[in-house]
Amino acid sequence: MVAQVQPKQEEVKQETFAVGKNTFLLNGKPTVIKAAEIHYPRIPEPYWEQRIEMCKSLGMNTICIYIFWNLHEQKPDEFDFTGNKDLAKFCRLAQKHGMYVIVRPGPYVCAEWEMGGLPWWLLKKKDIKLRTLDPYYMERVGKFMNAVGKELADLQINRGGNIIMVQVENEYGSYGTDKPYVSAVRDAVVKAGFTDVPLFQCDWSSNFMNNALDGLLWTVNFGTGANIDNQFKKLKEMSPDAPLMCSEFWSGWFDHWGRKHETRDGATMVAGIKDMLDRNISFSLYMTHGGTTFGHWGGANNPAYSAMCSSYDYDAPISEAGWRTAKYHSLRNLLGSYLQPGETLSDAPVDYPVIGIPEIKFEQVAPLFTNLPAPKYSKDIQPMEQFDQGWGTILYRTKLPQAVVAGTTLKITEVHDWAQVYADGKLLARLDRRRGEYTLTLPALKAGTQLDILVEAMGRVNFDKSIHDRKGITEKVELVTNDQATELKNWTVYNLPVDYSFAKAKKYAKGKAQTMPAYYKATFSLDKVGDTFLNMESWGKGMIWVNGHAMGRFWEIGPQQTLFMPGCWLKEGENEIIVLDLKGPEKAAIEGVKKPVLDMLREKAPETHRKEGQTLKLGTEKAVAQGAFTAGNGWQEVKLATPTKGRYFCIEGLSSFDGTNVAAIAEFEVLGADGKPLPREAWKIAYADSEETRSGNRTADKIFDLQESTFWSTVDNAAYPHQLVIDMGKEYTVAGFRCLPRAEVGAPGQIKEYKVYVKTSSFTY
Template sequence: MMRQIITFLFIVSFTNLVVLAQKTERKFEIGNQTFLLDGKPFIIKAAEIHYPRIPEPYWEHRIEMCKALGMNTICLYVFWNYHEMEEGKIDFRGQKDIAAFCRLAQKHGMYVIIRPGPYVCAEWEMGGLPWWLLKKKDIGLRVQDPYFMSSVKRFMKEVGKQLAGQQITRGGNIIMVQVENEYGAYGVDKAYISAIRDIVKESGFTDVPLFQCDWNSNFQNNALDDLLWTINFGTGANIDEQFRKLKELRPGTPLMCSEFWSGWFDHWGAKHETRSASELVKGMKQMLDRNISFSLYMTHGGTSFGHWAGANFPNFSPTCTSYDYDAPISESGRATPKFFEVRNLLKQYIGEGEKLAEVPDSIPTISIPAFELKQMASLFDNLPKPRTSEKIMSMEAIGQGWGSILYRTILNKSVAGQTLIITEAHDWTQVFIDGKRIGVLSRMKGEGAVMLPAVKQGAVLDILVEPMGRMNFGKGIYDWKGITEKVEIKSGKTTTELKNWKIYSFPVDYEFVKNKSFRAGPAPKDAAAWYKGSFSIGKIGDTFLDMSTWSKGLVWINGHSIGRYWQIGPQQTLYIPGCWLKKGANEIIVFDLASPEKAEVKGLRQPILDSLKGNSAYTHRKFGQDLDLSNEKPNYAGSFKPGNGWQHVQFDSTAKTRYFCLEALNSQGGDDYTAVAELKIHGDDGKPLSRQHWKVVYADSEETDDANNIASNVFDLQESTFWHTNYSTSKAKHPHQIIIDLGEEKTVSGFSYLPRPEAGKPGMIKDYRVYLKLKPFKF
């Protein structure tokens, strides 16, 4: 009998081992011109969504929406700074439980692609890199700086602990892992990419393909032989042209667009971005018919809650709280008309025996009647304990990651009609004398000086600085906040640096903002204050908080940090997830930096994402300004070839230059427009000059009514955005000119021109002239 029992237990154990082995024998690999899932050809149809931009109670709903769209995979970044907000304190709990997010995707039959960075971009604060790295003034970011690399290794090891066990070979659903992110837009450093690859492997990601993504124009710069190469591009791109070079170099590789941009992100002060649904579907169909895999970036954008929205580079351009992205699934998780157009396409490509999932119900919405926030706490009446310093210090230098910062000093002599110069105030600055505001400076507009009124010795100078998200792209990730250099008073030719500062920190933590001395009473004029109120609801649902009567600031609901608002738009509402509300009374706190028109809010059923107010910071031609080239001689004249892709021009001789003017004389198609995606200007060594300090000082025409085709797009390092002259032919006639200030004198030997990425579109330049000057052009 005992022998029979032992035999039975052996059979059961052996059977379990066989079943377990069968479960863990699943495999995802690279085949000949195709991916292979368990040995069979597989096309990745991935939906990019970001777990920090979706409230944790809604994760499953958003995954179900992606499944119903016709996707088979979820693609997501790992946001380092979201998990390690303080050095050495790494958190993967609750809203940050990325492993739980992946398990939810597996529950619904979805595979997962992980993109752990360490840099992710994503229009996210500092591109996902932690702010505390900047406490080391000489830090090297995205290079083999020992401190940076040891920090990356520590974090990636923890990511491996969370996710390596969920690779498909181990019973999970992770099928690919990315190494770094779009490094070609940052630099050329294969040794660094190799080191990151090794760290990813050492963290446990050894069972699935590793890949790197870049643009078709730069993917070779850092391409490693043992990684899969993928290409990123957007709606309307010429699909065959995007993959042409990759197919030449690797004819047997599976092709994948690792970011097919469904829309675009919004900037404060600029029109809400949209992209054509028909062009999106057209591009997806072309890829599917060519056996090309893709990840739709974004399928659902969500919200950059709290302080997490970043800023673009070059030219500081902060992004909005809403990351709606004009994606098929809206910011609040609702199916858009674009959703159903994509779904109708993808249902034609469902695998044999598969069925398109039903679209889940939308989260209900509610409206909230207007109510007033009657309690107020002035910033100047609620100053925390200061830090004293002889010289100005950045936020990072005093250990502050986010929030606002106040610098205070006493003027030691009387002044009148002199200029206060603040060098590198990041990002939105208000200047006060004895509590009265005398000026507002915006980094977006390059402002850094204010005239001082007549004040007596002993006057109190206060400078309140609000950072608006660290830049998330290019070399802009070195983005210290607060006042990063110095403050001076200029009188004639004499400048005097101000010293002996008291520095006050105002964090964004709820525990900090709730503990204020609130009182009833009118708001202070042109000054920062916290406002507190409550509202009651009978049922729970999503809503959109109308902030259109407020100036600029942040909102907290029931302790949840909702995000930034700014009266300039285009976003005028803030998305409030119903899962963060409760029946009955709800608390709201608003930190408004410059006093509202009316301390009142209400909840709407629909968002307001495209309402601009006031003067835009983005146009590059003053009213009545006309460029005068009548006495100028072009340094170079030529003609571009028709078609897409970069074209390179070498001048006959080098020239000392500060101002570069490109004049388009006509177009390839005979239309009246000019469009340029990117410009590079070459130095005397033939290599592209840094574009970090470039400014557009003139563009004869820009489209800002129906799209954000502004002139500074020619050096935003984004090949899918472009400068386009005004769509109205009455305003757009050749010739068209753009003038770029290089920021300092340079020796120039040529330039490169990238037309807009679509085939056969208007605005492709044919004949052109180039003017180079050391002094400004005449108008």
């Protein structure tokens, strides 16, 4: 029988938590919140308690959690709060170890999680407007909040629980300005029963006033190295008596498939926390332990589309596998010097054992195309959601109504997210949304040729308006010859979900590694169990299940090459492993290794936006604006004397404030005729004279990735001037622009003097 973690009734100590003047009040006494953000679904439930103890031993006093709507309501009105989704159990475990809890129920959470936590089935309603007062959306939000309230409302601190604060929405200022919507979410949170603890809303310092509601505590999110005084300057002006809190202090960053592994400096992180503690500023360290995005739950960014890796290690103080890192020890040393009289740091819990697993050979194979489920039929192409499928892969099949001449273009609007196109079973091409690949040139094909388009859905976008991210093929498929387009119709559709039961039920037979999509199955025996890392270096692209647990995605391009395999999901004796590989492995074998491989990038794409020998020529171009920025952090706006039409926007930095060669921009917006920022979803970097890829991912596309803590930076040995050209996707009337320097003290690399050019046609190189 599992031991109960609910304290006995006589042991329950009723406490209070409130917002006081310039401080939080715990049981009437001033307190600083030192919160550790961890995510319960990214940690196996048997490991929850150990991870909570790890946070406690760091010197933290609070656990901060998102609540993932789409995890708990995978089908409308079917809520699940059991097992790895047992929110109340997680909170009680924290309470058992003297930890308070901050709850962030969204409904939108971002978190590099599929669709930012919103359920895919909302997209079945074709005209839905997410994160607005759309009636259907708000109806579903209310039902979700009420379900959460039933689980957690009685765990508020004054009712004998340990929940001290609840968040309303999440970073909404980065999405829009809509106080009535944020107010409605607040009302839903209150109606769900969260009436006894402070409610708060978080945003960035640059936009928190857009939706700030009276009566809520306002908090700010920012990353390591940020200028602390500048981050809170506006908030202190607007609410001088409120306690200050950084509700997300980013300890590291997340990894994307096909991009370099991300790290952040530990000394800078510790210095920032010390800076806050010395000012009595509360914080939540995002992430203290990142964990793993198991299964299909990883999200994506857009623009440009880029899906998240399965590892959510985040370069956090506690590693993906729960190991203490150098950051952990440095932070523990710091927090140990900020204890209250009589307090001591608790000892860290015992580490889980780590094992190696000898090579597992896969000899049972089930080719995907000979194991298709029952078909569905549709005259028109429709996205995956319209076939009642949320995740996985979908196969669209039709027959060519007429012969196709060589050179005909197959145009797909659009591939979401990775497609393989076959003619009579022969692979013609692979198309990758990350690269904007939506067309291919066909060979000569006879009438009646079977055309197969196999589309894998990667993560749904988890940020900004692109969360309306339908999967499969979103609109249509056309044959284009001499500018004449013929839309293909009459599709047979096969749904290939990510369910373990679906993968297990295939007809497996003895076979070798395939060059076509296939499922592979094997068993392996263990004398003892322990954590390990499944080495996927010889495999192509797909997903993996062990003993029924969906472990995550793999992709040969990296940077992640191993998948964390928790020992609690293994067993002594026989274990089962199933792999779906959509490309085909070089070698159908896996071994368990004792260390992760998170930084082996095998992507062949160019790292920068400047072709070899390419140089932008501006000698004959006329600048539409020139001037100098003001030194310091924060957004700066420039209006053109005369609005100018154009598709290509070039900013040229002529000098820097700090006297170095380096130019850097965190975020950039172009303003339209109405003075508002133009849409950035179709933006591409046409040219950047220099990009730093040695010490970090500082490519030019970072200026429109909607993340203020990432930035474009030139290398330190390339002299001014520096140029960056944006292709906005179509022609607009440009009335100005806004530029955000880096957030650190002194705004390193801030451009001083500049010129701006706008053209309808491409620049000359």
